[in-house]
Structures are given as structure tokens and as C-alpha cells.
Amino acid sequence: MEHAQKPLLRALSGEALWPPPFWLMRQAGRYLPEYRELRAQAGDFISLCTTPELAAEVTLQPIRRYGMDGAILFSDILMLPWALGQELRYAEGEGPLLAPIRDAAGLSALRPDMVRPNIAPILETVARVRAGLAAEAPRTTLIGFAGSPFTVACYMVDGKGGKDFAETRRLAYVDPLLFGKLIRLLVDSTVEYLLAQAEAGAEALMLFDSWAGLLSPAQFRRWSIEPAAAIVRGIRKARPDIPLIGFPRLAGPLIVEYADRAGVGTVAMDTGMDPRWAAAQVAPGVTLQGNLDPQAVVAGGAAMEAEARSILAAMRGRPFVFNLGHGIVPPTPPEHVAALARVIRTG
Template sequence: MTSPDPTGKPLLDTARGIRQARPPVWIMRQAGRYLPEYRQVREKAGSFLDLCYAPELATEVTLQPLRRFDLDAAILFSDILVIPDALGQSVRFETGEGPVLEPITTDTLGRLDPDMAMANLAPVFETLGRIKSALAPEKTLIGFCGAPWTVATYMIGGRGSSDQAAARLFALQYPDAFARLMTLLVDVSADYLIAQLSAGADMVQIFESWALNLDELAFETYVLAPNKALVEKVRAAVPDAVITGFPRGAAGLIGRYARETGVNVIGLDYATPLAFADSVLPAQFAVQGNLDPLRLVAGGPQMEARAQEIVEAFSNRPHIFNLGHGIVPQTPIENVARLIEIVKQ
């Protein structure tokens, strides 16, 4: 197989299958509460969603971590729940509680309005254009969305939970309504990612944050099939679209996810054993991950040793270094700087 031509963006090239001399690095939630400059902008913005929809402010917080650290990518500052918000569902973020949605039912499902979704999301696309114009040419710009199942769990349950029981039960009790919701989310999410790529994103990531707690049949129906359909719809419009899938908690099913969805890169959560991932994924398939965020909080020799182990474990394939979940607010800034230094050595 002929290797693609390099783009001059190390992280994007890695995602396209070109192994680098050292893994490029970015950090999930790298624009966030561990940075004092982010907290200042967040306070000025008002609500969290107001910040997501304010192009000037969202651009600023997206670029903040790249001013502090030699990261290889910027990721759009937004949230996976802008999709239900754009569809007309009530979404708000409570301090100390996280997202709260008015749960949809079989009776209210028809009130969702996909025709207005892209217009409602126009500020996000403006943000991407602003980021692109401000970003150094060697840096990769990443867009994203939540996977249909993950977004559906919040739309049905009203908020996050440890087992997503409300959505799992809804899918079993009302399969027709659930199928309509998933089809809607595949279609709108595909339009959203296509628009992000058109607005300046170099690649996109699908966050399947709730791939855990599913039996293999549910995983096939709720995760594999919708993610595959989403990737196919994006590629129908953007044939060379570079896509990362992050099926958190997929465990023994990560091999199927990588082979069947069509993504270029699979993100690994921190509970995934390194040797297992390397053994079940196709040869030369790109991986992303997977340091435990709390190892980054603790820092010191244990963090450095584990980071080196991760780099070594995936030295035989394209590897993007990242955490195995989002950075947490109590993370010391000096530990982030040291981690990036370790990876870049």
C-alpha cells in the first residue's frame, strides 16, 4: 500500500497512517478548568453553553493551551450536547452537577427539529474558521461530535449516570422510537462533522463516551452500526475525511470497532491493557492514548515511567499520545509541561 503524502502536520499525518519519529501529542479537555486563564474567560462568558456559542471566546480558550505547551493540535472548544440543544431539547449545565436535559419520551421525540440544527450551530463553524486562521500551519485542528448512542443516553436519561440505565431500558422497551432517534442523530451528526471539516477542521473525533456497560448485542446495535453509518455519511461528502473514534469502555470489542466502523484512529481509554490493544488491532492501525488522567495529577517518576511505557508499547504503529480520558481540573500545570517534554524526548 502506498503511503499518503505528508501534510506537514505531524498529528494529522499520524492519523493518516504515517508513523512519526516520536508520537505527536494533544490532551482531551486541554482547554479547561486546570488553566487559570480558562477560568477567567469562563466567568466572563456566563453559562457554559454561552461560551460554546461565542466564537471570539471559544477561539480564545481553544488556543490557550497551545500558548503554554508545545501541543501538536488544537481541539475545538465545544461540547457533545450542542446537538440536542440545536435540535430544540432543553439543555443546561449546572455548577457542580454537569449537564441537565429535559428527558425526551416517545411522545416528545417528534418535537426535535433537525431542519434548524445547522443554523443553530453556525457559531461553532465561525469559531473553527477563527481558530484555523490563528493556528500555526504545523498544528492540526480537530473537530468533534458525540457518537449517536452517547448523545442519546443524555437525551433520554436527562443527565450522565454510571450505567446509562434509562437509555438502555428505553432502547429495549421502545425499539422503534429508539431507532428513529438514532437515525436522526446519525444524520444530524454527519451534517455537523461535514460542516466542521468545511469550516477548517483537519480531522474530527467521535466521542463514544458511554460504550461501556453494554452486552455484545447492544454494542453491535447501539455503537458499531451507528458509528459505521456516521463515518460512511461523512466520507460520502468528504472522501478523505480523517476520523478518530473513541469508544470509552469498549474493552474486548475494540478490535471490532476498529475494523468495522471505518475510522482512521481508535482512542484507547486508560483501562485498556497496552499489549492487548496492540495484539487485537490491525497492524499499522493508528492508536491514540492512553495515560490515566490521575497519573498526570500525581506526576513524578510514576507518570514519567508510564508515559514511556505507552510510547514504547505503540512504537511499532502510528501513535498519537493522549490521556485515556479528559484532563481533570486539579491537574498541576507543571505536570502537563513535564508530560509533553517526556513524550517529545
């Protein structure tokens, strides 16, 4: 199939398609028995992300089951700090643990020069997935991704997962010079990382700013919108046309400013965003993506269907990509995802 004919690429480029194309955040993962099997085979999560045969296979698993319009590279936003040399492990049941960076010495230990060699296996995964899609699912678009600088910094500074990232937000106020240096380093490394994914075969790129909504409005402009805009400029210099998706999670009404200023063509809505409000407030040329509650997919049945249909109704007539408002969760029954795909495909 001709590259420009892929439905997801068309929607990301501003076309209103009906039924809309769809994919689901975290569509490869623990709710799928075939994922759990390969995960066990790989041992730990980082090995899975850095073993191209396995990571490519995991990326393709949900496409084989459900035929999504987008395949998102199987990796993690924390593979960039890992590639920069920060100590990282994923503890069973605890989530990610990193050696926290809180001072100039910690910052200067990072190795931007090592990103390129360290990401080699991830780029090989991208190339394998692209070839796999060409053979098995020629209408499906390959999405590369990175975390946004602020969200990645949350883990680098706090050193673990959490819900409020107090250390990171405090550091941004107490030592904005140091924090700004970390953010700039992440901007540059992220541009390099995303361009390398595009070169290896990613056809669209997404920036996950999962914790943007923790910031005050002024801090949101400084640490979410500005770095995203700098990344977009860096990518556009080399790849003026590649579709870019931004996800400023929990931004609330600031999603409008993000859509105006970050420079991405598509903005992803989180679960709490009213799609009718977003449709009215976000510039009509911007594609919207989202935003079914992941818990509605756990529930399934009539409740899931009603929620999905109300999102579809709100988005009718505008460039739109159906997705969840956050990642699919492990207790999701796989048959509910199949039922959701049927609802979306009937428009």
C-alpha cells in the same frame, strides 16, 4: 506549513512517527487559570460555546502553553441536542441537565432543520481557530468533534449526567423502534454537523462514544458500531480523505471489532486498555491513540513519567498519537502537563 506535513495529520493517516504527535482530551478547561478567567467572563458554559471570540481563544490557550499537535474545538457533545432544540443547561457542580426524551412526542419535538442555523456560532469558532493556528501554530491540526449517537442519546434520554444511564439502556430494549429512530436522527444530524465543521476548517474529526462500554456485546454492535459506521459512510461520501478518530470508551476487547467495522482510521484507547494487547490485536493499519491515566497527570513526577514511558514503549513502530485515556481533570497542575509534553517529545 504544507497541510500534509502536519505531524498529527500524518499519524492519523497511518504513518508511524517518532516521537509521536500528541494532544490531550479536555486540554482546554478548568485546570487552566486562563480558562477559568474567560469562563467567568462568559457567564455560563453555553454562552462560552456560542461566543466565537471566546471559544476560539479557549481552544488556543493550551496550544500556546504546550504546543500540542492537535487543537480540539472548544465546544461540547451536548451542543448537538441543544441545536436540535432540546432544553439544556449546565448546573454548577451538577453537570448537564436536559428535558428528557422518552416517547414519540419528545422525539418529534426535535428540529433537525434547525441544526444548521443554530450551529452557526460554532462554525465561526472553527474558522477563527483555523486562522489563529495558521498565524500562531502552523504545525498544529484542528480537530472537530461530535458525540456518538449512543452517548449523546444517554444524556437526551436520561436527562442528566451519570454513570450507568439505566433509562437509556432500558429504552433501547423496551422500545427499540423508538430508540432506533432517535439514533438515526442523531446519525443524520451528526453527519451534517461534522461535515459543516470540516467545511469551516476542521482537518480531522473525532467521535466520542464515552458510554459505549455500558452496552452488552449485541447492543454495542447495534448502537455503537453500526451508527459509527453509518456516520463514517456519510462523511466519506463528501470527504473521502478526512482523518476520523473513534473513541469507544470502556469497550474492552470489542475495541477490535470496532476498529474493524466502524471505518475510522484511528481508534482511541481508554485508560483500562492494555496498549500492548491493543497493539497486537488491532489491525496494524489502524492508528491507535491514548491512553495515559488522567490521574497520573494529577500525580505527576516519576509515577506519571513511568506510565507515559510504558505506553510509548508499547506503541513504538506503529502509527500512534499520544493522548490520555479520558479527559484531563480540573485538579491537574498545569506544570505536570508541561512535564508530560517533555517526556513525550523525548520519545
